[in-house]
Amino acid sequence: GQNIDQPTEMTATEGAIVQINCTYQTSGFNGLFWYQQHAGEAPTFLSYNVLDGLEEKGRFSSFLSRSKGYSYLLLKELQMKDSASYLCAVRPHNYGQNFVFGPGTRLSVLP
Amino acid sequence: GAVVSQHPSWVICKSGTSVKIECRSLDFQATTMFWYRQFPKQSLMLMATSNEGSKATYEQGVEKDKFLINHASLTLSTLTVTSAHPEDSSFYICSARDWTGRDSNQPQHFGDGTRLSIL
Numbered sequence: 001g002q003n004i005d006q007p008t009e010m011t012a013t014e015g016a017i018v019q020i021n022c023t024y025q026t027s028g029f030n031g032l033f034w035y036q037q038h039a040g041e042a043p044t045f046l047s048y049n050v051l052d053g054l055e056e057k058g059r060f061s062s063f064l065s066r067s068k069g070y071s072y073l074l075l076k077e078l079q080m081k082d083s084a085s086y087l088c089a090v091r092p093h094n095y096g097q098n099f100v101f102g103p104g105t106r107l108s109v110l111p
Numbered sequence: 112g113a114v115v116s117q118h119p120s121w122v123i124c125k126s127g128t129s130v131k132i133e134c135r136s137l138d139f140q141a142t143t144m145f146w147y148r149q150f151p152k153q154s155l156m157l158m159a160t161s162n163e164g165s166k167a168t169y170e171q172g173v174e175k176d177k178f179l180i181n182h183a184s185l186t187l188s189t190l191t192v193t194s195a196h197p198e199d200s201s202f203y204i205c206s207a208r209d210w211t212g213r214d215s216n217q218p219q220h221f222g223d224g225t226r227l228s229i230l
Contacts (some may be wrong), residue, residue, distance in 0.1 A: 033218050042117075042204050042221040043155070087154065089219075098145050099219055104154040 002026045004102035006088055011108045012078055020073045020105045022088030033099060034062050034073045035087040043087055046073070075107075083109045114138055115207050117222025124195065125230055131191045132225045134205030140185040141207035145219065146178075149202045161188040195229045202226050 004024045012018040024032070031050040035043035047057050049064035049071060061074040075082055088102040114137040122130050134144055142163045147155040159180055160168040167180035177199075179191040188207075192199055206219040 035218075040202070040226070042224045045218040045220070048218060085154075098157055098160055101155045101157075106152070 002090075002092070002100045004088055004090060004100060006086075006102045006105045008103065009106045009108070011110060014078055014080060014109055014111050016078050017074065017076050018078060018107065020075070020086050020088075020107065022071045022073070022102055024069050024071070024088070024090050024100075024102075026090045026092055026100055028092040029066060029090060031091040032062075032064055032071045033089045033091065034060075034071075035089060037085045037087060037104070039084070046086075078109050080109050080111065083107060115141075115205065115220045115222045117205050117225060119225060120223055121226045121228075123228045123230065126196050127194055128229075129191055129193045130195055130227060131189055132203055132205070132227075134188045134190070134207070134222050136186045136207045136209075136220075139207075139209040141188075141209070142185060144182060144188040144205055144207045146180065146188075146190050147204045147206065149204060149224075155204065158190075161190075163188075192227065195227070197229045200227055200229045 006022050033048040034046040036046050037043040047062040049055050049062050054063045059076045064071045085104040085106050087104045089099040091099050116135045116137055118133050144161040146158045148158050149155050157170050158173045161180045161182040163182045163185055169175045182188040202224050204224040205222045208219045209217045
């Protein structure tokens with residue numbers, strides 16, 4: 001089966017750093033993706049990891065540990081516009097299959 | 112980068128009406144597209160996988176006779192909600208991925224979504 005877990009909600013202060021965790025148990029693994037979704041809008045791609053370690057992209061970084069089935073998204077220097085839902089998604093091993101999405105974490109950035 | 116276009120963005124119609132939503136890949140060919148539904152404050156729920164030239168694969172609990180999917184070309188998939196009722200009101204989103212193999216780690220690209228309101 002496929003199971004992905006994320007915290008439901010998180011709150012942080014403008015300028016701070018926040019880490020959003022994602023744990024997964026899937027029948028296969030060929031990459032983990034993070035998406036940002038603002039209310040009423042479609043998800044937008046943020047980052048992906050296919051090998052263990054940290055991938056940095058400006059204020060956003062994503063980490064993966066395949067042996068632990070664990071990833072996190074790190075957001076630095078939080079801005080009000082970062083208030084959104086963050087979706088963790090795993091691509092199963094078989095070519096052509098859909099991504100499996102987690103439930104999403106709603107992040108609220110407070111002034 | 113890859114772009115997915117989805118139309119219409121907003122539909123309001125009477126109960127019993129059928130509504131067609133289009134999903135186009137603008138600068139790449141998509142042999143597979145995905146249709147999702149999302150209710151307020153909930154995550155994406157995969158409805159079906161649309162395969163070019165063949166029947167769509169529906170997720171458990173999704174009525175294939177109610178949600179008709181047609182993927183007639185490599186750049187277009189359509190979702191038709193037949194005889195829509197208020198409980199079908201939701202945010203419908205399509206996605207596609209560039210399968211050309213130039214980059215096997217391409218993410219899925221999403222359309223802007225269609226907000227469907229059935230009165």
